[in-house]
Amino acid sequence: MSELLENTTDSTGAAEALVARAAALDAADPLAKRRELFALDDGVVYLDGNSLGALPRHVPARMAHVIAHEWGELRIRSWGESGWWTAPERIGDRIAPLLGAAPGQVVVGDSTSVNVFKALVGAVRLADDDSRDEIVVDATTFPTDGYIAESAARMTGRRLVPVAPGDVPAAVGPRTAAALVNHVDYRTGRLHDLPGITAAVRDAGALAVWDLCHSAGALPVDLDANGVDLAVGCTYKYLNGGPGAPAYLYVAERHQGRFDSPLPGWNSHADPFAMSPGYAAADGARRGRVGTPDILSMLALESALDVWDGVPVGEVRAKSLALTDFFLECVRAYVPEGRLTSLTPAAHAERGSQVALSCPEAPAVMARLIERGVVGDLRRPDVLRFGFTPLYVGYADAERAARVLAEVCAEVSEGR
Amino acid sequence: MSELLENTTDSTGAAEALVARAAALDAADPLAKRRELFALDDGVVYLDGNSLGALPRHVPARMAHVIAHEWGELRIRSWGESGWWTAPERIGDRIAPLLGAAPGQVVVGDSTSVNVFKALVGAVRLADDDSRDEIVVDATTFPTDGYIAESAARMTGRRLVPVAPGDVPAAVGPRTAAALVNHVDYRTGRLHDLPGITAAVRDAGALAVWDLCHSAGALPVDLDANGVDLAVGCTYKYLNGGPGAPAYLYVAERHQGRFDSPLPGWNSHADPFAMSPGYAAADGARRGRVGTPDILSMLALESALDVWDGVPVGEVRAKSLALTDFFLECVRAYVPEGRLTSLTPAAHAERGSQVALSCPEAPAVMARLIERGVVGDLRRPDVLRFGFTPLYVGYADAERAARVLAEVCAEVSEGR
DSSP: OOEEOOOOOOOHHHHHHHHHHHHHHHHHOTTGGGGGGBOOOTTOEEOOTTTSOOOBTTHHHHHHHIIIIIIIIIGGGHHHHTOOTTHHHHHHHHHHHHHTOOTTSEEEOSOHHHHHHHHHHHHHHHHOOTTOOEEEEETTSOHHHHHHHHHHHHHHTOEEEEEOGGGHHHHOSTTEEEEEEESBOTTTOBBOOHHHHHHHHHHTTOEEEEEOTTTBTTBOOOTTTTTOOEEEEOSSSTTOOOTTOOOEEEEOHHHHTTOOOSOOOGGGBSSGGGOOSSOOBOSGGGGGOOSOOOHHHHHHHHHHGGGGTTOOHHHHHHHHHHHHHHHHHHHHHHSOTTSOEEOSOSSGGGBOSEEEEEOTTHHHHHHHHHHTTEEOEEETTTEEEEEOOTTTOOHHHHHHHHHHHHHHHHHHHTTO | OOEEOOOOOOOHHHHHHHHHHHHHHHHHOTTGGGGGGBOOOTTOEEOOTTTSOOOBTTHHHHHHHIIIIIIIIIGGGHHHHTOOTTHHHHHHHHHHHHHTOOTTSEEEOSOHHHHHHHHHHHHHHHHOOTTOOEEEEETTSOHHHHHHHHHHHHHHTOEEEEEOGGGHHHHOSTTEEEEEEESBOTTTOBBOOHHHHHHHHHHTTOEEEEEOTTTBTTBOOOHHHHTOOEEEEOSSSTTOOOTTOOOEEEEOHHHHTTOOOSOOOGGGBSSGGGOOSSOOBOSGGGGGOOSOOOHHHHHHHHHHGGGGTTOOHHHHHHHHHHHHHHHHHHHHHHSOTTSOEEOSOSSGGGBOSEEEEEOTTHHHHHHHHHHTTEEOEEETTTEEEEEOOTTTOOHHHHHHHHHHHHHHHHHHHTTO
8 A cells, every 4th residue: 555655866957857847747737827716825835725725816805795795785685685595506516517416416515524424324214224234434534434424323223334445345235224435535545446336335235425525626526427326525625615614415316305314404394484393305405405504604615616617627637646646756856765655556546636645753744844835734643645736736836845845854854 | 372462552643752762762772882883774674683693894804804814825724823623612602601601511513403413312312211212392493493303303212292382391201301492482582481491301300402593692591500401502693693604502511521412523522633433522512513614604603793792691681672662562553453463472571582473464564674674574474573683773773663564564454
């Protein structure tokens, strides 16, 4: 899974060549102009967009209007006149193309954790078979998914079976109700085989539930084409929706009529303003809603999605792979052999849009990198994460990040 | 429960006297100056603050800073440097005094519906007794509470027992795990007896769970003094937090150590950044958190709470009762006898901070009221709701609203 990075050269000529290569790659990059859409300072290389996406420049003006006019002047009328009420489905349909989902299957709202709960309990109920008494869960997943899966298992009387994502096909069988897998490992950046795992889960008669937090907006997901049953994801990483922007829930159209949410709030009622004491679920994606949506966070997300207009996901993926390849090449060129270990798979088919490097001095290294304007993040105890967001990170950024990383590694290892 | 409103006078002299009384009452109102803190247009009488509170004037500048600086410039660093990570507990402690709660018991996040689920499932688990197989629920509550209570009952193997709030004391017993009651009826404005019902529920050995959506910020709640076990509420009505601002969860300190959330997301972990596969619940109010908080909505709420600085809740309650009394007096003076029926109790001890009037032509009446700048809302089929928010509604507003209501009722009844 990991490989010791080997230093391929140490000449300054190589550095000059990499700087020149970076300039040429940026000049030829069809996405390079998108960077201007973001509030970014050229003094900083922001490689933490896989944790919190950068601010699109036009969002502050839009939010000023939402707050001062829609809330401040129209007030309650905005639920209808400003389209607040329908925002969860409307924004879901804006995200759907990035997920490879036809319209009407994605709804925005609540946190990823809450949506994992809806999706997993919903999946167990869709399986509708008491002999399917197991929920298989990716044991390497972002922890919240595991915690919530444990709760979903407890509350539906199922047993949780944690396995490595690669072992999911072997673990699913006649006792499996559902399997929850994270598309990209948040720690290593490893991309899991969504088509293959989904097919194996469905062949076993179970439902495949995917967490797309670390993949959507960075690479093609193709939910519909791959027959995924349910999926969830956040919007504040590659989708740049803002801190804690609402998450989304995908329920494949074929399941919507039988989707039975454990959180049947009034927003998911067939006729919410009838205020009837009996619950009757709405049709379609709206059935995934719960309570009153957090409009300010939600409309910031909607506005932020404008940066995706006209961007083919395939182009994003091509640049993401080229960027991470180039960054790894620069790291190999600049950092002495053996100092860093890459946790990120070399094979493109197994790589998300981040590079994870480990070294014992990772906490000190990341602190110094950030001081020098190269912003990645640390995953305790020893992982340096660098996220590559193709809409606003370029090749010169990658070269600079690797160069500063080499300087910092040298200082830290020499005790300076 | 209802009383036919009687027209007490029809002379223009009486109208003049009411206008003069309103002016005198406004002049003597210690809260009158608070109105200047809100973005309100004098052409409108906004009586829908019990649905969506008005915008405090200083919030747009604060949010411009949050978006442009905290998100746009500091980006990921703001989780620490701008206090984003601790916002749910910090804002909970800002709200706590309005609820009569000591610090450390209130946490902000998620919607009211999601918090009802946490609170009710948590209450059943705190009861920790399989022979307590019933959840008693206020049958007149805002519907989402009933829908979520049904789901909580289903997922904990309990039976739901819907009763009128006044019948809760008689309905609770050795089979009751928890009772969920709404403090103020969203439709009629009736205030329920929180101290008495709480005592009866606790005497039966069950847990008392309150929904404060329609009371907190309008009247004293005194959660601690009354021994309430758990409570939830929204922040976009009387607390003016903005559309869909996050809700809150109160877990009394004595229960926190055993509070067992059905939504144990990573934000409620004792050491969230350890990212450990096993769940260990945090201490204190933070245990009620779930996923990543919706920072923009949350910080708008935090900013909005500034309007409460130095406001005694008792003063708010006194004005609320005086305002609703005065409005009802004006309605009696202006609207011909028999045309409207008040659903709001005359007794102060039973009245929240809204007036609900019914008439068969309610939809047409409310549409015309709004056209003329008197903004209340309609609850189908026949209820006109008028919310009185003591921080920004005055006596002249109440008089004007009643006068326009009388004009509109006359027009509609004459078919004009």
